[in-house]
Amino acid sequence: xxxxxxxxxxxxxxxxxxxxxxxxxxxxxxxxxxxxxxxxxxxxxxxxxxxxxxxxxxxxxxxxxxxxxxxxxxxxxxxxxxxxxxxxxxxxxxxxxxxxxxxxxxxxxxxxxxxxxxxxxxxxxxxxxxxxxxxxxxxxxxxxxxxxxxxxxxxxxxxxxxxxxxx
Amino acid sequence: xxxxxxxxxxxxxxxxxxxxxxxxxxxxxxxxxxxxxxxxxxxxxxxxxxxxxxxxxxxxxxxxxxxxxxxxxxxxxxxxxxxxxxxxxxxxxxxxxxxxxxxxxxxxxxxxxxxxxxxxxxxxxxxxxxxxxxxxxxxxxxxxxxxxxxxxxxxxxxxxxxxxxxxxxxxxxxxxxxxxxxxxxxxxxxxxxxxxxxxxxxxxxxxxxxxxxxxxxxxxxxxxxxxxxxxxxxxxxxxxxxxxxxxxxxxxxxxxxxxxxxxxxxxxxxxxxxxxxxxxxxxxxxxxxxxxx
Numbered sequence: 315x316x317x318x319x320x321x322x323x324x325x326x327x328x329x330x331x332x333x334x335x336x337x338x339x340x341x342x343x344x345x346x347x348x349x350x351x352x353x354x355x356x357x358x359x360x361x362x363x364x365x366x367x368x369x370x371x372x373x374x375x376x377x378x379x380x381x382x383x384x385x386x387x388x389x390x391x392x393x394x395x396x397x398x399x400x401x402x403x404x405x406x407x408x409x410x411x412x413x414x415x416x417x418x419x420x421x422x423x424x425x426x427x428x429x430x431x432x433x434x435x436x437x438x439x440x441x442x443x444x445x446x447x448x449x450x451x452x453x454x455x456x457x458x459x460x461x462x463x464x465x466x467x468x469x470x471x472x473x474x475x476x477x478x479x480x481x
Numbered sequence: 482x483x484x485x486x487x488x489x490x491x492x493x494x495x496x497x498x499x500x501x502x503x504x505x506x507x508x509x510x511x512x513x514x515x516x517x518x519x520x521x522x523x524x525x526x527x528x529x530x531x532x533x534x535x536x537x538x539x540x541x542x543x544x545x546x547x548x549x550x551x552x553x554x555x556x557x558x559x560x561x562x563x564x565x566x567x568x569x570x571x572x573x574x575x576x577x578x579x580x581x582x583x584x585x586x587x588x589x590x591x592x593x594x595x596x597x598x599x600x601x602x603x604x605x606x607x608x609x610x611x612x613x614x615x616x617x618x619x620x621x622x623x624x625x626x627x628x629x630x631x632x633x634x635x636x637x638x639x640x641x642x643x644x645x646x647x648x649x650x651x652x653x654x655x656x657x658x659x660x661x662x663x664x665x666x667x668x669x670x671x672x673x674x675x676x677x678x679x680x681x682x683x684x685x686x687x688x689x690x691x692x693x694x695x696x697x698x699x700x701x702x703x704x705x706x707x708x709x710x711x712x713x714x715x716x717x718x719x720x721x722x723x724x725x726x727x728x729x730x731x732x733x734x735x736x737x738x739x740x741x742x743x744x745x746x747x748x749x750x751x752x753x754x755x756x757x758x759x760x761x762x763x764x765x766x767x768x769x770x771x772x773x774x
Contacts (some may be wrong), residue, residue, distance in 0.1 A: 360520050379515060436585075
């Protein structure tokens with residue numbers, strides 16, 4: 315018995331209508347059904363933060379939701395930060411990296427890059443709420459995302475730089 | 482790391498929820514915020530054949546003052562508890578505690594009812610329910626009943642709810658006047674499960690003697706642990722370091738029963754409980770004294 319349900323989900327300002335199996339995780343829906351492989355899957359139990367997306371504008375773990383739960387909701391994934399064709403829901407300009415992404419580039423805020431999309435999607439709402447964060451606040455805000463390469467220092471630097479750029 | 486198949490229901494009224502539960506009580510799991518249930522399903526530790534999703538039941542999501550209590554719908558998100566002004570004013574212990582729960586990404590989805598019903602001994606909200614003397618409203622098709630928090634937690638991941646009941650509302654009395662509060666925990670990393678934690682409440686008389694105290698611990702037994710004896714020796718007394726020391730010793734050596742885990746031994750948990758109790762009591766007393774005038 316495999317139950318499938320119709321869903322209408324808006325991702326990065328584009329509306330998708332699909333049939334999904336009830337047990338399909340939202341993270342797998344984004345990657346396998348929509349081909350939006352920028353959302354990464356690490357631990358699949360909510361510990362690592364690699365799959366973080368914006369769900370109705372708030373950061374959430376996409377591996378801890380079912381795709382059916384997103385029916386009628388609005389999502390932003392890392393692909394929505396620097397769109398090539400349309401305007402960005404998160405405020406980036408066409409053909410350019412989002413200032414947050416640009417800051418990660420300039421401050422060497424990534425090595426292998428596996429954790430980066432999740433970190434970016436955690437930092438977007440964080441910087442919206444705290445445009446002038448202290449280093450302590452940045453470190454606290456990053457605590458829900460694991461990075462096994464950088465030792466975090468350059469990530470903290472990148473977020474500081476982004477806060478400057480986004481003023 | 483993928484859930485087993487299940488039949489999914491997403492009703493949009495409490496009435497429909499209760500009907501579904503009465504039909505599927507034995508095989509169904511209720512999906513609230515999903516921050517504990519979905520990982521368990523991903524690991525296939527839990528394989529419900531029916532999932533009843535509460536996320537479309539708007540009538541279960543509210544925080545409102547009513548007389549001398551705050552009523553919170555079981556689907557209120559932890560992130561809403563964290564920033565609610567009424568809670569900050571009336572029950573500051575909750576405002577102080579919620580940021581210790583996991584991370585913002587989790588609190589955006591996690592709900593008060595989900596955490597309470599999950600009844601993880603290491604969780605913060607069950608501790609608050611005991612510390613704040615909450616009442617919990619259980620509903621089923623044939624009616625409703627109120628359960629005192631002290632009767633609600635029935636052991637590891639177990640509550641007094643019947644299979645066909647859901648937790649609908651949490652009622653929290655305002656913290657009384659001249660009350661100080663503190664929540665402290667020790668975790669290896671911000672947002673991780675704490676090795677030990679304590680919520681302390683101290684209410685003073687106008688003459689500054691202790692009228693009532695509460696000390697409730699997490700990760701200290703098979704549920705939230707209310708250290709009644711340690712609190713009782715403070716009552717009626719003018720509080721001083723010696724009494725605080727005795728209370729901390731009583732709670733950490735006699736009343737809690739920590740099991741230890743891969744990160745800590747029971748002895749270290751008792752040590753942490755002792756240190757945290759003293760610090761938390763001092764902070765709570767200090768805050769109560771500030772509220773004396």
